[in-house]
Amino acid sequence: MPIFDTHTHYDDEQFNEDRDGLIRSLPEHGIGTIMNVCASVRSLDRIVPMTRQYEHVYGAAGVHPDYADEITQEVLDKLRSILAEPKILAVGEIGLDYYWHKEEESHLLQQKTFRQQLDIAREMKMPFVIHSRDAAEDTLRIVKEYMKGGMYGGVMHCYSYSKELAKEYLDMGLYLGIGGVVTFNNGRKLKEVVQMAPLSQLVLETDCPYLAPVPFRGKRNSSLNLPYVVRAIAELKGITTEEIVAVTEENARRLLLK
Numbered sequence: 043m044p045i046f047d048t049h050t051h052y053d054d055e056q057f058n059e060d061r062d063g064l065i066r067s068l069p070e071h072g073i074g075t076i077m078n079v080c081a082s083v084r085s086l087d088r089i090v091p092m093t094r095q096y097e098h099v100y101g102a103a104g105v106h107p108d109y110a111d112e113i114t115q116e117v118l119d120k121l122r123s124i125l126a127e128p129k130i131l132a133v134g135e136i137g138l139d140y141y142w143h144k145e146e147e148s149h150l151l152q153q154k155t156f157r158q159q160l161d162i163a164r165e166m167k168m169p170f171v172i173h174s175r176d177a178a179e180d181t182l183r184i185v186k187e188y189m190k191g192g193m194y195g196g197v198m199h200c201y202s203y204s205k206e207l208a209k210e211y212l213d214m215g216l217y218l219g220i221g222g223v224v225t226f227n228n229g230r231k232l233k234e235v236v237q238m239a240p241l242s243q244l245v246l247e248t249d250c251p252y253l254a255p256v257p258f259r260g261k262r263n264s265s266l267n268l269p270y271v272v273r274a275i276a277e278l279k280g281i282t283t284e285e286i287v288a289v290t291e292e293n294a295r296r297l298l299l300k
């Protein structure tokens with residue numbers, strides 16, 4: 043059973059040297075499907091050609107909170123037209139990042155552009171992929187508000203908050219994206235979350251080129267390292283790696299490819 047990597051950034055310049063060969067080689071290494079996720083406004087132009095070039099590559103389109111100040115009406119219109127493409131499965135990654143941006147003014151702008159993109163997800167009946175760092179309270183408040191109004195599911199990408207907060211998202215029927223951090227020695231908080239969360243609400247992700255698992259921590263990451271993440275989850279949950287791969291694959295399909 044092949045792995046579904048729900049969060050990659052293969053358009054990143056760190057893959058300029060070997061992108062094509064690497065992406066083509068994934069299926070023979072057990073990575074059956076990947077969803078490449080837009081971050082910057084510029085990456086919006088790269089996603090559709092990528093999904094057309096490779097059968098096993100799907101996409102998510104959205105603008106990361108780091109680029110909130112680049113979001114214009116024109117960008118939102120472009121986003122809508124990209125989301126209408128057949129292999130674009132979700133709106134993302136969108137959200138709030140107060141780690142890199144400490145100013146109140148930036149927080150308000152990020153909340154505005156987060157909402158604009160959640161509105162688009164609702165309008166287009168698509169799931170969302172959320173990035174949230176050092177913004178636990180505001181993220182929960184906004185996501186709760188939208189879920190009440192009816193949404194089409196979503197993933198808390200690179201989930202990094204507490205077990206208690208994870209329960210809130212799980213109770214709303216959302217999925218948690220689990221990647222390399224679960225293998226880190228200082229990843230205790232996430233390990234507790236993974237033990238507690240039902241396997242039926244976890245999906246695998248690399249966030250490559252970032253967040254390589256141990257023993258490659260700090261190096262360029264790729265989907266080829268996902269077996270290390272699978273092994274860590276299997277140990278925490280006391281079930282086989284085969285079951286982790288099969289169930290997370292099915293979860294990703296149910297959420298994204300339905």
Ligand SMILES: [Zn+2]
Binds near residue numbers: 049051079081135249
């Ligand atoms: Zn990402």
